Amino acid sequence: MGLVSIDKLSEGMVLAGDVVDRSGRLLLEADTVLSARHIRMFMTWGVRLVDIAGQESMVETENTMEIVDQSDVKAAEDELKPLFRNVDMQHPAMVELFRLCAARKVSNASLQA
16 A cells, blocks of 8 residues: 555556545545546545555655655654644645655655665
């Protein structure tokens, strides 16, 4: 499983987790096979990332896209969660900010290793 940006989605991919809008309303259930209509719906409802089965997390750094170890991403997210405890993590802007923070943390850790 891995979080994938909606601009990287394609028909036939399978959701690993439920997709909800910013108010928490269920848009699609896990195990749904994506169609072009689903991808357009994500754009309409402001969904930025979805969990896709069989994909590794794609973490965007400043100028490159790199595949990182899922355990590194999970560790970075766990470290950041207390900092985001008082915000609406269903809001697309907060999801994107959290993703960028985790990406920066993983990227910085790999540079120091």
